[in-house]
Amino acid sequence: MIVNVIGAGLAGSEVAYNLGKRGIRVRLFEMRPKKMTEVHKTGYFAELVCSNSLKSEDITNAEGLLKAEMKLMGSITLEAAEKARVPSGKALAVDRNIFAKEVTEAIESLESVEVIREEVTEFDPEEGLWVVATGPATSDGLFSFLRNLLGDDFLFFFDAVSPIVTFESIDMEHAFWGDRFGKGKDYINCPLTDGEYEELWKALVEAEVIEMEDFDRKLLFERCQPIEEIARSGKDALRYGPLRPTGLVDPRTGKEPYAVVQLRREDKEGRFYSLVGFQTRLKWNEQKRVLRKIPCLRNAEIVRYGVMHRNVYINSPKLLDIFFRLKKQPNIFFAGQITGVEGYMESAASGIYVAYNVYRILKGLSPLKLPEETMMGALFSYIIEKVEGDLKPMYANFGLLPPLKTRVKDKFGKRKKLAERAIEAMRKFLEEYPW
Ligand SMILES: Cc1cc2nc3c(=O)[nH]c(=O)nc-3n(C[C@H](O)[C@H](O)[C@H](O)COP(=O)(O)OP(=O)(O)OC[C@H]3O[C@@H](n4cnc5c(N)ncnc54)[C@H](O)[C@@H]3O)c2cc1C
Known part of the structure; x- marks a missing residue:
């Protein structure tokens, strides 16, 4: 079976790369450079649209912990970032062009990935496997199609969030x-x-x-x-x-x-x-x-x-199951910022998670939730299972993790323990369910 991935941003690139390198056939649709978004400037995959910082690498920082977990699962974002790294203290900052070029070349070199530089404005929801990863600047054509597919109430156009x-x-x-x-x-x-x-x-x-x-x-x-x-x-x-x-x-x-x-x-x-x-x-x-x-x-x-900006995202708690598939049409997955995760690394992480479960399904295995003690597991579970009312996009943070059994008073010590527990949980999970 071919997996159709729409959008080669941070999330779509992770999906395509992680499936492609495991020999799964992928058709990756990217509309740039033929049709640009309002925020992208190049034709490269995984373009960083704003800051060149992928934030902290320290595991006592939520973004650092997220990276440690992504590394364990396998991430083209982190592999490329390593090659494009520029000095930036404890943060992982990159030369954005080298970074995006590395991701693009890594994907284009995979035999099982076919890259199609076209805008997708519709697809047959009854046919094939789809991963929609078109991000906050989803093209108008696809936006209209998704609106018809999901219903008006389920597609948000503006992100106006209070702190x-x-x-x-x-x-x-x-x-x-x-x-x-x-x-x-x-x-x-x-x-x-x-x-x-x-x-x-x-x-x-x-x-x-x-x-x-x-x-x-x-x-x-x-x-x-x-x-x-x-x-x-x-x-x-x-x-x-x-x-x-x-x-x-x-x-x-x-x-x-x-x-x-x-x-x-x-x-x-x-x-x-x-x-x-x-x-x-x-x-x-x-x-x-x-x-x-x-x-x-x-x-x-x-x-x-608090933020206020243009941002297309779906009402994931109502529409998706915990594996980021449409409840009513489980052959259609969503990944990246369109699901309501926010941030470069969070978007990439959701792509890895979707790829992991698509891979399992194609191998005849049942999809799996990530442990809630992990930052990835806690973030995805928050988006799908824990939100009350309408979803507001969320990034990785320690408040998402289940509390420790014993109370640790100082903030740094607590985060260190939470991070160690998360990494251990991810290691065990991958030992038991490798891919
Ligand atoms: C203006 C702006 C600034 C941001 N700054 C930061 C920041 O500094 N740090 C941070 O962590 N996060 C930032 N974000 C949030 C977020 O992390 C990024 O938007 C991130 O790129 C999202 O990843 P993604 O893979 O979901 O989408 P994207 O990286 O946007 O990828 C989506 C891809 O889909 C393609 N596409 C869209 N529609 C179609 C279609 N119909 N057919 C084919 N291809 C299509 C696009 O060309 C694009 O390549 C910012 C967001 C915005 C909008």
Whole structure:
């Protein structure tokens, strides 16, 4: 059987390479350079569209742990990165052209991979095996086809995400549980005095934002306004808008606070909370600074910064099974950022995972979940099984991993133990189920 892979980005390249080198026949469709996306500049596979950093290699950093696991599974991204490495301290940074050229040549040299430089605008969903890995800049033609296949509600075009923090880093001494008008206790409320509100408002108005294309700005602002824009429209705009205290009585004072930042649960286990109405274009270091102005978030660990940009991704928890196949059509897999993982390495890692299970299926074996103690297993399980409500793209972070059995107080020691456990789990898994 031939595996059809659409898109030779980070994810599609991993799928094609990992299957091709094992002798599986692959047809890899890539529309560049004939048709370019808004963000790519070359015809190479696995082009890095922005930063040339693949982030940390230290296993006590979530990205470093992800790399260690990918290396164990086999990764063309990491092999090519090694050859294209440029000095960058603890991070793995690459010469982007050498890197992308290495990936392209490695794939093109595989006999079992046929490269077709064409845009795919449709395919027969009833026929053959497909892996859709067309990323955040999926072409318009394929976007329309997917919209018909999956339904309107399942394809998101904009990524407007509020920051997400870990529950354990929220200072509950300065917060209280409760929904508006005493209707439940699902939300965490961070009350602000008038002085604290003013400080937060000032910080928001003064903070630096990431600029965006006019086209994006128009489309985006029609849908939802960034918090800093609301703040700019007047000093009281926030406390009559997303920070309004109406119906929220602080049990410690018996009164409605001056303003309230609400936090909503993000996952079934209650390990992550997002700031309600805080979608933002602030630069990441500015988000950190602004959030510190909210008393219950002074020491908050941000696992996902707020973003607003064009980004095509599907509602994976509703559409995909844990193996990243369509529930209703298991011959169609998705990989990369289109599934809701975010980041170069996360996208590549999802490609490896999809390749692993496609390979198993073609060998007559059943597909397998990766251990949840691993960063890859935890991330994929989060995307498919743990999200509550609509999916917001997620990158690797230690908050995803199941807690250690014994409590380790210092952050570094805890991460080291979590990382060692993850690597051990991945080693054992691959010993038992090699490919
Ligand atoms: C502007 C921008 C900047 C980013 N910066 C960073 C960053 O600095 N660091 C980071 O970690 N992550 C970043 N990301 C997020 C993400 O990591 C990258 O987008 C990553 O490249 C996603 O990998 P992918 O394989 O899913 O998609 P891509 O790498 O985009 O690959 C998809 C491929 O599919 C092709 N394609 C699309 N439609 C079709 C079609 N119909 N037929 C055939 N081929 C098609 C495209 O040409 C492309 O080659 C950024 C994203 C964007 C949009």
